Amino acid sequence: MLEKASAILDVIERGPASSAEIAQATGISRGTTFRLVRDMARLGLVARDGDRITLGPRIPQLAAAGNSVPVAHSWAEKLAALRDATDAFAVRLHQLHSPATRVCVAEILDLHAPQRSQLGMPEPLRADPVTLTFLTWQSKSNRPGAQVPAAVPYRDDTLTRTRRRGWAQGFTGPDHCVAIVAAPVLDRRKRVVAVLEISGPVAALSTTPGRTHGRSLIAVASESDVISECLYRRGAAVPGAPAQTVSSLHLLTTTRRTG
Structure with missing residues (x-):
């Protein structure tokens, strides 16, 4: 899970991306991507801007x-x-x-x-x-x-x-x-x-x-x-x-x- 979370951060470090774009770029399934993004948002590691995911304040x-x-x-x-x-x-x-x-x-x-x-x-x-x-x-x-x-x-x-x-x-x-x-x-x-x-x-x-x-x-x-x-x-x-x-x-x- 930590490696997958790190991969997600690698993607959005390059710019805001949707969950689908993150899943495609990382090879992680959409369901797992959605759950990880949700948990990472709760921790402040990512943030949502509409349907786009960005780096969080943490x-x-x-x-x-x-x-x-x-x-x-x-x-x-x-x-x-x-x-x-x-x-x-x-x-x-x-x-x-x-x-x-x-x-x-x-x-x-x-x-x-x-x-x-x-x-x-x-x-x-x-x-x-x-x-x-x-x-x-x-x-x-x-x-x-x-x-x-x-x-x-x-x-x-x-x-x-x-x-x-x-x-x-x-x-x-x-x-x-x-x-x-x-x-x-x-x-x-x-x-x-x-x-x-x-x-x-x-x-x-x-x-x-x-x-x-x-x-x-x-x-x-x-x-x-x-x-x-x-x-x-x-x-x-x-x-x-x-x-x-x-x-x-x-x-x-x-x-x-x-x-």
Whole structure:
């Protein structure tokens, strides 16, 4: 059973999959796959998103606990300070997981944030500020639109405007009540290696969150020595950044500072 559970995790580590797709990829019968997924979900090892199975919240928690990550790291303080300064509910750092998926590799949540953790869970690229930021800066030739997937409806002029501003913004949730701002983390060759994102209620971030908080986000995203502490890319830091490595995912959930 442990070997089968491990095989299931191997499949969804590459991206969300249905029970049928997991059974086909692993060679495990559908009935056994269904029962294992059900039991693993109860333990927090996997999670359901509709009919798709993803990595569960217990995986990144175990990774962080195994490395005994202290909460006083400079990256945690910087991201928590960004959260407090912007009144965001969440600050997240994302990397591309595959050409079609991304993964949250570091996360600072407010203790009372209604948002669920996204840490360590590969998600498909979708039309939102994080994906827009990846697409805007990912081309090695720095030509907007050069690598835009057909499934994501962004035109060259949208990417050009985003590059000129330095950030992307958007809204989500019921009645677009949640604001999102994203900015690229660039290496010395100006290639995107990660995307820094803040999100929170429109009432806190304003109806023009990019104009209000874009510069603050860019300032933190430009601090490669801090960002390189966060990034999880098989133990490698940001290209061109100081030689620091981190070998696990990190999660910090804290109360908002007062006074």
